[in-house]
Amino acid sequence: MPSTHVEKFVGAPRPNVFRALLDARSVRTWMVPDGMSSHIHEFDPRVGGRFRISLTYDLPTEAGKTTAHTDTFHGVFARVVPNREVVQTVEFETQDPDLSGEMTVTYTLDDVPGGTKVTARHDNLPPGLSAADNEVGFRMSLAKLAQLTEHAARH
Known part of the structure; x- marks a missing residue:
């Protein structure tokens, strides 16, 4: 199955970036591509903790994976290594078999x-x-992660 791999320099200390990966308010801000808004339904950032997030397109012409204009996904924090790594299993909530799977x-x-x-x-x-x-x-979201954490590091 295909993969996506992206690297991003963030001008903020590693602990600040790590916190932004596990803070629901921060995630709502950065883990959303341009042209979409985010809603966090559930977010328990610990190993075994669950999350559920919806991303809704701003324009009604864009088609969602879950409903007409929304992509909803859920998952589990599979691994959390403080200040080093976060691993999540994720699955779209969809009826489309081509978009299903962990x-x-x-x-x-x-x-x-x-x-x-x-x-x-x-x-x-x-x-x-x-x-x-x-x-x-992914690149849009990581750019927002950088902007969020760099701004926080300056203030």
């Missing part, structure tokens, strides 16, 4: 001069999910 999202954080290197992998993409589109969304 995926794995892994965020790895490494110190680099001036900040943190975030390495994000999205493995086991279902056949109906374009790896190229997924990468674009």
